[in-house]
Amino acid sequence: SSELTQDPAVSVALGQTVRITCQGDSLRSYYASWYQQKPGQAPVLVIYGKNNRPSGIPDRFSGSSSGNTASLTITGAQAEDEADYYCNSRDSSGNHLRVFGGGTKLTVL
């Protein structure tokens, strides 16, 4: 099965730009989706596909991909963006298999 690797923790100053990355072989074939999870809450989809945002997600969230690395960028981070972020993609070994990255804890300073 595939694996996705994320940095465990990242910090950003309020109003600055931060990039959260996700690495894995499956990302050469499939797009990543990104989820924000705040304490005690269910995850929320923030980015999917090439760079698509669900309704209600601020446009400061964007996604990109290159080779085996997918990135979630927050341009002008806000205090409410402090959360855990997870990437997910299809597992390269099967149609309905999926895999999550280990998650990145984002701290907004």
Added chain:
Amino acid sequence: EVQLVESGGGLVQPGRSLRLSCAASGFTFDDYAMHWVRQAPGKGLEWVSGISWNSGSIGYADSVKGRFTISRDNAKNSLYLQMNSLRAEDTALYYCAKDNGGVDDAFDIWGQGTMVTVSS
């Protein structure tokens, strides 16, 4: 309102079984694949299992293969997870998640989860 509501969690002894349910509303259930995702206390998300709209394609994480069975009843707008031979490491909050149905795979709707605790 689009909604997923999980139920069936609880405290169960190692080796026993439990069946989780997920009731869907607010969308055409049989148009979409569905998934189970779990999160152990203080840990990250783990994809558990997924099922296509017509149950024709099913997948499992290696950690649950052979012990868990996913199913759905489109007439009842419901998703299920039969969990057998439960282990302590299956202790987690289990989320039901809707697939967005496009070529850009994503889980666009999540339930609030149901807690499963495996302990003697």
